[in-house]
Amino acid sequence: xxxxxxxxxxxxxxxxxxxxxxxxxxxxxxxxxxxxxxxxxxxxxxxxxxxxxxxxxxxxxxxxxxxxxxxxxxxxxxxxxxxxxxxxxxxxxxxxxxxxxxxxxxxxxxxxxxxxxxxxxxxxxxxxxxxxxxxxxxxxxxxxxxxxxxxxxxxxxxxxxxxxxxxxxxxxxxxxxxxxxxxxxxxxxxxxxxxxxxxxxxxxxxxxxxxxxxxxxxxxxxxxxxxxxxxxxxxxxxxxxxxxxxxxxxxxxxxxxxxxxxxxxxxxxxxxxxxxxxxxxxxxxxxxxxxx
Numbered sequence: 468x469x470x471x472x473x474x475x476x477x478x479x480x481x482x483x484x485x486x487x488x489x490x491x492x493x494x495x496x497x498x499x500x501x502x503x504x505x506x507x508x509x510x511x512x513x514x515x516x517x518x519x520x521x522x523x524x525x526x527x528x529x530x531x532x533x534x535x536x537x538x539x540x541x542x543x544x545x546x547x548x549x550x551x552x553x554x555x556x557x558x559x560x561x562x563x564x565x566x567x568x569x570x571x572x573x574x575x576x577x578x579x580x581x582x583x584x585x586x587x588x589x590x591x592x593x594x595x596x597x598x599x600x601x602x603x604x605x606x607x608x609x610x611x612x613x614x615x616x617x618x619x620x621x622x623x624x625x626x627x628x629x630x631x632x633x634x635x636x637x638x639x640x641x642x643x644x645x646x647x648x649x650x651x652x653x654x655x656x657x658x659x660x661x662x663x664x665x666x667x668x669x670x671x672x673x674x675x676x677x678x679x680x681x682x683x684x685x686x687x688x689x690x691x692x693x694x695x696x697x698x699x700x701x702x703x704x705x706x707x708x709x710x711x712x713x714x715x716x717x718x719x720x721x722x723x724x725x726x727x728x729x730x731x732x733x734x735x736x737x738x739x740x741x742x743x744x745x746x747x748x749x750x751x752x753x754x755x756x757x758x759x
Contacts, residue, residue, distance in 0.1 A: 471504035474675035479731025501679035505539030512673025515543040524558035576607035596625035626650030714745040
């Protein structure tokens with residue numbers, strides 16, 4: 468059973484959209500030093516849909532090399548057709564990965580049947596275990612429990628990442644009752660502590676990428692049953708997330724990562740940088756958290 472956090476890593480890029488290798492390696496090493504149990508490369512916070520095709524395989528390869536087999540590694544392969552996802556997976560062949568992570572297609576809304584067909588075809592051809600990514604705010608397709616229970620019968624579908632606590636609880640109970648190896652990974656930041664109490668201890672979020680010290684303290688408190696300390700640390704992480712929402716999520720994330728010493732742009736190339744007032748807002752909150 469997992470008892471630590473899984474950050475969805477940021478992807479530091481230069482002005483031309485190329486990976487800043489030293490910053491990325493530093494980012495990964497920092498997460499491992501703070502006891503992250505596994506890493507998601509190029510998830511939502513890692514702006515996978517915005518990464519240039521020529522850089523996609525490089526980002527994954529550099530990430531795997533930096534981990535040196537010391538943590539679980541997952542890579543996002545989100546795209547809008549079976550063929551395009553398969554093309555992404557092909558660029559990952561030969562890497563030491565614990566799984567690839569895919570949303571349902573995010574351009575056209577999919578039915579439950581279409582989502583099943585999409586995932587089954589990818590799982591059939593992937594050399595890596597496939598993890599479902601329930602992200603209805605982007606995909607317009609909410610994965611239903613019955614759909615996931617059908618998909619978990621596939622030998623190469625290994626788990627799901629979801630921020631829906633009700634869905635996570637239903638799936639977790641089903642896994643326990645059926646003695647399945649299927650993993651339920653929870654990504655609902657606001658209720659991580661509640662999910663932990665239900666036994667859903669494998670939690671993943673992009674906010675961990677810029678709050679490693681706080682996240683380490685929170686998970687130590689979770690394991691020790693120190694619920695008040697857990698709530699305090701989680702509230703700090705949520706508070707920084709709320710500041711990002713206020714100033715612009717991805718530009719706010721970039722500024723936070725830069726303040727932590729990680730060079731580069733962590734936002735899509737069309738996002739403007741923060742103005743002085745917004746930058747100061749992020750800095751002050753991070754000082755409040757004692758991250759800087």
